[in-house]
Amino acid sequence: MFLINCPYCGERDQSEFSAGGEAHIVRPKQPTELSDDQWAEFLFMRKNIKGVQLERWNHAHGCRKWFNMVRNTSDDKIHAVYKMGEKPPIK
Amino acid sequence: MSKNLRITNSKFIDQTSRISFKFDGKTLYGFKGDTLASALLANDIHLVGRSFKYHRPRGIMTCGSEEPNAIVQLGNDSSMTEPNTRATEIELYEGLEASSQNCWPSVNFDIGAINNFFSPFIPAAFYYKTFMWPASFWEKYEYFIRKSAGLGKSPTKPDKDIYDHKYLHCDVLIIGGGISGIIAAKTAAQNNLNTVLLDDKNNLGGTTLFQNNECFKINNTYSSEWLKKEIESLNSFKNLTIKTRTTLAAYHSYNYLLARENLTDHLSLIEKKDKIRQRLWKIRAKKVIIATGAMERPLIFNNNDRPGVILSSSIKKYIDYYGVKCGQKISLFTNNDTTYETAISLNKSGVTINSVIDIRDKSNSSIVKEAEKLGIKVHWKHTVVNTNGYKRISSIELMKLSDDGAGVVGNKSKEECDCLGISGGWTPRVHLFTQSGGKLKFRDKDNIFLPDKSESEQISIGSCNGDFELDDIIKNSNKSIKEFLNLNSSDYENLEINCSKETDKKNIWLLPSNKPLGKTKPFLDFQNDSTAKDVKLALREGFKSIEHVKRYTTTGMGTDQGKLSNMHALGIIAETAGVKMGELGTTTFRPPYTPLTFGTIVGRNVGEFFDITRRTPIHDWHVEKKAEFENVGQWKRAWYYPINNESMHEAVQREAKAARDSAGILDASTLGKIDIQGSDASEFLNRVYTNAWSKLEIGKCRYGLMLNEDGMVYDDGVTTRLDENHYIMTTTTGGASNVLSKLEDYLQTEWPELDVYLTSVTDNYATVSICGPNSKKILSRVIPDLDLSDKEFSHMSFKNALIDNIKCRVMRISFTGEHSYEINIQSSYGKSLWEKCFEAGKEFNITPYGTETMHLLRAEKGFIITGQDTDGTITPVDLQMDWIISKKKYDFIGKRSLYRSDTIREDRKQLVGLVTDDPKEVLEEGAQIVSEANKKPIEMVGHVTSSYFSPNLNKSIALAVLKNGKKLKGQKMFVPMKNKTINVTITDTVFLDKENKRLNA
Incomplete structure (x- = not known):
């Protein structure tokens, strides 16, 4: 069970959070200009990395804020958390 | 007992x-x-159970949590009885009742023991191999196999005990109160750290507590005396919490641990009444020190499972701690020095020791010399090749080992005994370390797996870290603790420690016999009855991975999870396969370390505390009127209101008719309500709904359909513009929290530039919905000041109003197709508003209706319910709701997906209406639709999503999703049921009032 450092609230138990999948997948500004394949790339394709991954988390049972996390999916080590819109800290 | x-x-x-x-x-x-x-041992009872597969008599083997055989059924009350408890861990209390398991009619005479004679025909995976054919017979086999399988009996009634969960936070958590755990606890506490010390026994001290031997001294006193003083000194620390009878069950990442504290299991039946039985501690520790000690290994030789065969160190604990002799003529069989401590203890207590049989050539340690000085006879370089006695060991047969240890030489000699102590060395308890994600390394010198790398803030100390001798334990523990806690010094720096040191080591995983392996029964796993033969068979049959061998032979499974057997299984596999043990690795140790009761796991979350139950402010009224309720998410919603023993069908027919003929009243408080404010609120709605919102006038309402980004319908509801920058959105009852989360997600991550604020107000308002041709008259009595003319208050519009000076919002919206109003009022006034409306409507036979009637009424109008008529694969086009998709808007959630190659297919499943040829025949929801009757096999082209008998149309109606349904209107289809095929005709989805005249009636 992780101990997650919410950038707004501080360290909280994992049970207060929900995971939101891979981070930095930007919704295209002009979806209508995209081909089916390009749209499918945005919609469906995820990397599912074994290793260091950037992912979205939501403090669902807390401040309800979304933020990003750098986590190693193979040993569950959380390297950093950062706010939405911020650049990922160096891995 | 004589x-x-x-x-x-x-x-x-x-x-x-x-x-x-x-x-x-x-x-x-x-x-x-x-x-x-x-x-039991003090009463000379060794035989306590029968083994799992061969029903061989089995006795007590250990004195702790690793016990494989002495597992008993506690109690006989149908709600309180507990199966598979370890007799070695149950503290005796007045009135305790226990019984043997896995035997019938009794432990002394067990019919299942016939399996023992057939054992040559029941090898590993016997059941897998034998009951494969013919496959159709499995159901018959299964009954008998299940009957003969399993150990204890589950209670049949609900558990009456109380369980509890608690959180605990600390700087340092120490698991295990043996000598190294106590050193750690005192050192941490002395340095003002908030410290917690756990031990699964009823007191601290581990095995050192009863180590009264000349060979083991600290500062010139017995190690036991020294430790007792250390334990006493712990009482002075206020920052140290000691929990005994507390077993660490699971060690998760980030030092999150679960421990089970036994609070009343050791008390008499009267004392434990009304007290909390067990508590689950949820611990978050900054640092963890594992000091769980080591387990003694058995030795693997022919018939090593007889009652009376006990681990050597356990015999020592029984005599030194409990004051119980395990026998009167005891033989000891070992490969290491620790058994000589047992021999000395027994000798001092006046128990006859036949001899010590040692597989080693010699040992020159001080403890062995001490034993020999006492006249204890040692057979060096010997092994036990067989044991005799059925329900209790009566003699052993021993032979000299060959020089290479692979065989036996010379003549067999026999030794009468009533107990045999065995010791195959020691295994560090690394279970918790590996649970936390730590990796192990193998030490060849004494064949043990040791903690290696760990990502957690933790250390292992003492014998669980491979230090088995007193001086190593104290010195190395002290060094590790100081390093881990960043200390310069401690109380344990300059102790004078005397202890016996073992220099001669020898290990044989499977001891040789004078008989071939096939004729012997060297048990590896004493609970699952798997022998060295079974493991070798598995290897011959091609199993290589240790995890596969485990599952094939069941070695290491069962309630003890092979605590005793795993190392030998690994050793034999490695030896037979010719690989190094370090490369073979271990099976995965999974939590819990020892079995937990279900009660402990669920704690207080039972019955109505299992999940939140949400009730509307009007709930009590529905209860008074004897409504039946249905669960919608966490909500209890009134389902229907039966009068005079009406069936559900009768009640719903009456309610639905009354709502269309005169007036109905519905509690709609459960609908999700989200308050939306901000200067970009209109733009936000434009982006989340398929239709356009910018031009919606203040005071008007609009129905909206929300999609997922994949274009599939997600939720729907009416949103009202209260002011320029203020909307109130309604969602489905079940979707409310998900919709809010989804909208928050878009606002925070995709469109942070939008000035919009979302607030869930579902619980803040009660919603009373009045519908039917007389609803206008009823509302005019409830709010006389409000102008209800169509001109002033048209369909899909909203008014603020006052009822008895209480502000409320009135929307003229309809989910039934009738002239209809929804009144939203502060929750606390919900019930009185409802009663007021009900009173005002009495003259018009206002009829309360529940969710079932609501569903029927909307189906008559072809209105969808998301989640019932849609299932995450339906687009608005599939619903034939093209009108709600804005052509002008550049983008909204899911828009692009509506013209992917798959979503523009013409032959997708589309929503249609169905009427049955026989108007009285009501289809089953979920029933499948096919295009031809009596043809098999045939493709399923759709299914029924909603189906009712409409009292207002006096016929059966249904909604369905059907492949290419749009184009098939008027055609015949078939719904095959178990005993008949129902003929249906495809129709429009709107069955009643296609012109929407009733809205303004």
């Missing part, structure tokens, strides 16, 4: 308080401080 097996000098047993208990119906006596196992 034999006196108690010695009187034990300090840990209170021999003045006698306790009576029952085992297999027989009344026996023990003392306060006994475990069930020690009390």
